[in-house]
Amino acid sequence: MTAATSASTAAAAGKPSTHRFSVLHAAERYALVGLVLAVAIFFTVLPDSAETFPTVANLRILAANQAVTVLLALAVLLPLVAGHFDFSVGAVAASSSVVCAGLMQDERAPLTLAMLAALGVGLVVGLANGIAVAYLQVNAFVSTLAVATLLGGFIQWYTGGQAISNHIASSLVRFGSGTWAGAPRPIVIVAVVALVGWYVLSHTPFGRALYAVGENARAAKLVGIPTRGYTLIAFAGAGVIASIAGIVLTARTAGATADNGTTMLFPALAAVFLGATAIRPGRFNVWGTVFGVALVAISVSGLTLAGAADWVEPVFNGSALAVAVGLSSYLRRRALSGAA
Amino acid sequence: MTVALEATGVAKHFGGTPALADAAIRVRAGTVHALLGGNGSGKSTLIKCLAGVYTADAGSVSIRGGILDAAELTPRQAHAAGLRFVHQDLGLFDGLTIGENFALDDGFPTNPLGGIRWRALHERVAGLLELYGIAAGPETPVGSLRPATKTLVAIARALQDQEGSEFILLLDEPTASLPDAESRALMDSLRQRANAGQTIVLVSHRLPEILGVADDFTVFRDGRVAASLESANPSEDELVSLMTGRAAVRQARNEPAASGAVVLDVRGLVAGPLDGLHLSVSEGEIVGVAGLLGSGRSTLLNAVFGSQRPLSGTVTLAGEDITGRPIGDVMQRGVGLVPESRLRDAAFASMSVRENASAAVLRSYFSGWMRRRAERADTHELIRRFAVKAPSSEAHLSTLSGGNQQKLILARWLRRDPRLLLLDEPTQGVDAGARADIHRTIRGYAAQGRAVLVASSDFTELAQLCDRVVVLHRGRAAMSVSGVDLNADRLTELVQKEGVIA
Numbered sequence: 001m002t003a004a005t006s007a008s009t010a011a012a013a014g015k016p017s018t019h020r021f022s023v024l025h026a027a028e029r030y031a032l033v034g035l036v037l038a039v040a041i042f043f044t045v046l047p048d049s050a051e052t053f054p055t056v057a058n059l060r061i062l063a064a065n066q067a068v069t070v071l072l073a074l075a076v077l078l079p080l081v082a083g084h085f086d087f088s089v090g091a092v093a094a095s096s097s098v099v100c101a102g103l104m105q106d107e108r109a110p111l112t113l114a115m116l117a118a119l120g121v122g123l124v125v126g127l128a129n130g131i132a133v134a135y136l137q138v139n140a141f142v143s144t145l146a147v148a149t150l151l152g153g154f155i156q157w158y159t160g161g162q163a164i165s166n167h168i169a170s171s172l173v174r175f176g177s178g179t180w181a182g183a184p185r186p187i188v189i190v191a192v193v194a195l196v197g198w199y200v201l202s203h204t205p206f207g208r209a210l211y212a213v214g215e216n217a218r219a220a221k222l223v224g225i226p227t228r229g230y231t232l233i234a235f236a237g238a239g240v241i242a243s244i245a246g247i248v249l250t251a252r253t254a255g256a257t258a259d260n261g262t263t264m265l266f267p268a269l270a271a272v273f274l275g276a277t278a279i280r281p282g283r284f285n286v287w288g289t290v291f292g293v294a295l296v297a298i299s300v301s302g303l304t305l306a307g308a309a310d311w312v313e314p315v316f317n318g319s320a321l322a323v324a325v326g327l328s329s330y331l332r333r334r335a336l337s338g339a340a
Numbered sequence: 341m342t343v344a345l346e347a348t349g350v351a352k353h354f355g356g357t358p359a360l361a362d363a364a365i366r367v368r369a370g371t372v373h374a375l376l377g378g379n380g381s382g383k384s385t386l387i388k389c390l391a392g393v394y395t396a397d398a399g400s401v402s403i404r405g406g407i408l409d410a411a412e413l414t415p416r417q418a419h420a421a422g423l424r425f426v427h428q429d430l431g432l433f434d435g436l437t438i439g440e441n442f443a444l445d446d447g448f449p450t451n452p453l454g455g456i457r458w459r460a461l462h463e464r465v466a467g468l469l470e471l472y473g474i475a476a477g478p479e480t481p482v483g484s485l486r487p488a489t490k491t492l493v494a495i496a497r498a499l500q501d502q503e504g505s506e507f508i509l510l511l512d513e514p515t516a517s518l519p520d521a522e523s524r525a526l527m528d529s530l531r532q533r534a535n536a537g538q539t540i541v542l543v544s545h546r547l548p549e550i551l552g553v554a555d556d557f558t559v560f561r562d563g564r565v566a567a568s569l570e571s572a573n574p575s576e577d578e579l580v581s582l583m584t585g586r587a588a589v590r591q592a593r594n595e596p597a598a599s600g601a602v603v604l605d606v607r608g609l610v611a612g613p614l615d616g617l618h619l620s621v622s623e624g625e626i627v628g629v630a631g632l633l634g635s636g637r638s639t640l641l642n643a644v645f646g647s648q649r650p651l652s653g654t655v656t657l658a659g660e661d662i663t664g665r666p667i668g669d670v671m672q673r674g675v676g677l678v679p680e681s682r683l684r685d686a687a688f689a690s691m692s693v694r695e696n697a698s699a700a701v702l703r704s705y706f707s708g709w710m711r712r713r714a715e716r717a718d719t720h721e722l723i724r725r726f727a728v729k730a731p732s733s734e735a736h737l738s739t740l741s742g743g744n745q746q747k748l749i750l751a752r753w754l755r756r757d758p759r760l761l762l763l764d765e766p767t768q769g770v771d772a773g774a775r776a777d778i779h780r781t782i783r784g785y786a787a788q789g790r791a792v793l794v795a796s797s798d799f800t801e802l803a804q805l806c807d808r809v810v811v812l813h814r815g816r817a818a819m820s821v822s823g824v825d826l827n828a829d830r831l832t833e834l835v836q837k838e839g840v841i842a
Contacts, residue, residue, distance in 0.1 A: 203710050205702035212699055215688045222647060222677060222685055223700040223752070224668040282690060332690060 025281075032278030032291045036298060043302030052305045056182075064177075064184035064252065066297045068093065071190060071245035072268035073275075073289045074197050078234040078241070080272055080284045081201060083214035084133055084140035086235060087265060088125060089242040091151035094261030096121050096246025098155050101164040101256035111169035118250075119243050125151070126239020130232035152260030165255030176251030186248045193241060198286040210234060211283065267296055267317045273324035282331040296320050343402075344369040344539040345390075345423070345508050350399030350410050352385055352563075359385040360396070361563040367508065367541055367556070368570070372534045374550045375543045377560035378583050378799070378832050383543050386560070387512050391425050392418045403508070422506055428513040430494040434483035439465045441482055442497050472496040473529060488522035491515075492529055505537040512543045513633075527553045546632075547576050547836050561585055580836060584829035600624050601658070603760050603791035604644065609653035612639035615815030616653070621760065621791040626782065628802035629795040630831050631812030637795035638680050640812075641762045644793070645677040646670040657760060671700070676753035680764035680795075682742070686749045689738040693730045693748060694719040696737045700752050718755075726751045727777055743774025750778060754785060761785065763794045767801060779805055799831040811835055 044054040079086040096118035103109035132138040201207035212220040221227045275288030300313045345367040352360040360382045367373045377383040389396040392415035399410035403421040449457045465478035515523035557569040559582040567582045600623025609617040613636035621627045642648035646667040655663045679685035697719045705711045719733040728747045767775040808822040
C-alpha cells in the first residue's frame with residue numbers, strides 16, 4: 001500500500017490512522033535535509049554571499065573543515081545511543097592531536113607510531129569512561145566532564161601553552177590539505193567512519209541492543225543483553241573515534257595547539273541532537289547527525305561570507321544546540337505519549 | 341456512640357467494569373473499624389473515593405453530620421472535613437529528620453524574616469512524638485527508624501493539626517510490608533489511640549492481627565457490602581467465608597496434572613525473603629506461587645532467571661545446575677521471564693512493535709546484516725498468532741493498550757520456545773478480554789509439555805490457570821494445593837491465615 005492511497009482512505013474514513021501519518025512522517029524524516037538544501041540555496045541567491053558561497057573552493061574548504069566536527073559528533077553519538085553523555089570527546093581529540101604531533105616533534109617518532117599512540121590515548125580514556133559509568137555506576141554527565149577537565153590539564157602541562165608544529169610528517173600534512181578526485185582527503189575518513197557507524201548501529205544485533213539499553217536498561221538486561229559490556233564498548237568506541245578526529249585535526253592544522261577541545265565539543269553535540277530530529281525522528285542516528293553538522297556548517301559559512309561578525313558562529317552553535325535538544329525531547333515525549 | 345463517617349451507595353466504574361456497585365461503610369467515633377475484602381473487592385477503591393483521588397459515579401458521604409456528594413468530593417474537601425489518610429507507601433522522606441518531615445506536610449513555622457523557627461518546630465514535634473509514644477526525637481532521621489515506628493510517625497504527621505481527636509484516620513494496608521512483630525507493635529499503638537478517642541479505619545489483609553484490634557467490621561465482596569458487624573467478635577473463619585462467599589465454583593479442568601520429567605528443581609533457596617524454599621515443576625505443569633506482598637514471589641522467579649543471585653541453595657534446570665548463572669546463559673538453556681512491571685522491566689516504549697518482539701532473539705536475524713524483512717514477517721505472524729491488536733509492526737509499543745503490550749511481551753518469550761516459562765503477575769493491569777487470551781495461550785503452551793511457574797497476587801487467576809499452587813510463608817513453600825481444593829476461596833483462606841498455620 002502506498003502512502004498516498006492510504007492517506008486518502010484514512011481521510012475518507014475520517015478517523016485517525018497510523019497510515020495517515022506516514023506522509024507526515026516522511027516529511028518529518030527529511031525536514032532536516034530540506035532545511036540544509038534551503039539554507040544552501042538561500043546563501044547561493046543572497047547577493048552578499050552569492051559570489052563566494054556556491055563555489056567549489058568554498059564547498060571544499062567547508063567539507064574539510066567540518067571533518068573533525070563530524071567525527072566528534074559520531075563519537076559522542078555512540079554513548080548517547082546507550083543513554084549516556086560523553087563530554088570528554090573534545091578533550092580526547094585535543095589530547096590525541098597533542099600526543100600525535102608531540103611525539104613527532106619531540107621524539108622524532110615515525111608517523112605510524114605517533115598515530116598508534118594517539119589512538120591508544122582515545123582507547124584508554126574511552127575504556128576508563130566506560131568502566132566508570134557501566135561498572136562503577138558513576139553518573140556519566142559528571143565523570144566525563146571530570147575526565148575532560150583532567151585532559152585539559154594534561155594538554156597544558158605537555159604543551160606549556162605552546163603550539164606544536166615542527167617535524168610533522170609531510171605525508172600527514174599532505175593528507176590534511178590534499179584532495180582525491182576533487183574531494184578533500186579527510187572526508188574519506190569521515191565517510192568510512194560514518195558507514196561503519198551506520199552499519200554497526202542499524203544493521204547489527206549489537207546496534208539494536210545498544211538502542212534497547214538506552215531506551216530501558218533494566219528491560220534490556222532482562223532480555224539477556226549484557227548491558228554493562230555494551231555500554232563499555234560504546235564509550236571505548238567514542239574514545240577511538242575521538243582520537244581519529246584528533247589525528248585528522250593534526251593533519252588539517254599541521255600540528256597541535258594547547259586548546260582543550262571544549263570549543264569542538266558543542267557543535268558536535270548540537271549536530272547529534274539535531275540529527276535525532278531527522279531520518280529516524282526521536283532516535284539518535286548517523287545520517288541525521290551528518291546532516292546536523294551540514295546544517296550548522298553551511299549556515300555559519302553563509303553568514304560569515306555574507307559579512308556577519310565573528311560572534312555569529314558561537315551564537316548560532318548555541319542556538320542550534322538549544323533548539324535541537326528541545327525538538328528531540330519533544331519528539332521523544334510525543335513518541336511515548338503514543339501520538340506518533 | 342456518634343457516627344463519625346458514613347458513606348452510602350458509593351458506585352465507581354472503570355471503563356465498563358464496576359469496581360464498586362453499592363458500597364457503604366458506617367464508622368462510629370472512637371473505634372477501630374476494619375475494612376476487609378479479597379483482592380479486587382473494592383476496598384482500596386472506596387478509600388480512594390473518600391480521599392477524592394478517584395471521583396465516584398454516585399453516592400453520598402457524611403462526615404460528622406456534614407453531608408457531601410461522593411461524586412464531587414475533592415481531596416481538599418476531604419481534608420477540610422477531617423479525613424486523614426496514610427497510604428501503604430508512607431510518603432516519608434528517609435533522608436530528612438522527623439521534624440522536617442512534619443514541617444513539609446504542615447509548613448515550617450517562620451520568623452518575620454522568613455527564616456525557620458527550628459526551636460518552635462522541634463518543641464511542637466517533640467510533644468507530638470511523646471503523645472504517640474514514639475521513642476525518637478524531632479532531629480532523628482526518618483531513615484534510621486524501625487518500620488513500625490515509621491508508620492507511627494506517618495500517622496502522627498497526618499494527625500498533627502488536630503486539636504482533640506476530631507479527625508478520622510484511614511490507613512490503607514499499613515502492615516503489608518511489616519514483619520509480624522512490627523505489625524503487632526503498630527496494632528497496639530492504634531488500639532491505644534482509639535481508646536483515647538481517635539477514630540480509625542483500617543484496611544488490611546492480615547486477619548489475625550485485625551481481630552485483636554478492631555471493634556467493627558465491614559466486609560466487601562465484588563464491590564458490595566457482604567457484611568457489616570458492629571461491636572462484634574467474629575472468628576477468622578467467619579470473616580474468611582464472608583470475604584469469599586460460597587458461590588465461587590472453580591472452573592473444572594479436565595486434564596489431570598501431567599506427570600512428565602522434572603524441569604525445574606529448587607532446593608533450599610535463600611534469597612531476599614526466601615529462606616530455604618523447595619519447589620519443583622514438571623513438564624506440562626503450571627505451578628502457581630501465592631503469598632502476601634513481600635513473601636518473595638518475585639524473588640523466587642528472579643533467583644531462577646539469574647536476575648537475582650541467591651545467597652544459598654540450588655536451582656536445577658533439567659538436571660543441570662544453573663544457580664547464579666548470568667541471565668543470557670539461563671535464557672540459552674531454555675528459560676524465559678515475563679517480569680512483574682511491564683513498563684519498568686519489559687517495555688521499550690518508544691521502540692517499534694517489531695523491535696520489541698525480537699528483543700530476545702536479535703542474533704537469529706543477523707547474517708552480516710539485520711534481515712529486517714524476515715523480522716517484519718515474523719512480527720506479523722506473532723501479532724496474528726497471539727491476537728495482538730497493533731496498528732502495524734512499525735508502530736511504537738506505547739501506542740498499544742496495556743493488554744496488547746502484555747501479549748506482545750509474552751510472545752517475545754514464547755517465540756524462543758523456553759522449556760521453563762516464568763510469569764510474574766501475567767495479567768496485571770490487563771483488561772478481561774486480553775486476560776482470557778493470555779490464560780488460553782499459557783495453558784496451550786503448557787499442554788505442549790512445557791513447564792510454567794506463575795507468581796500472582798490474583799487468586800482467581802491462580803485457581804483458573806494452575807495445576808498446583810504453592811503458598812509461600814516465612815520464606816518457604818508452606819503448603820501446596822491442587823485438585824478440588826484449588827479455588828480462589830481456599831487460596832484466600834490459606835494466605836490470609838498464614839499467621840496461624842505455622
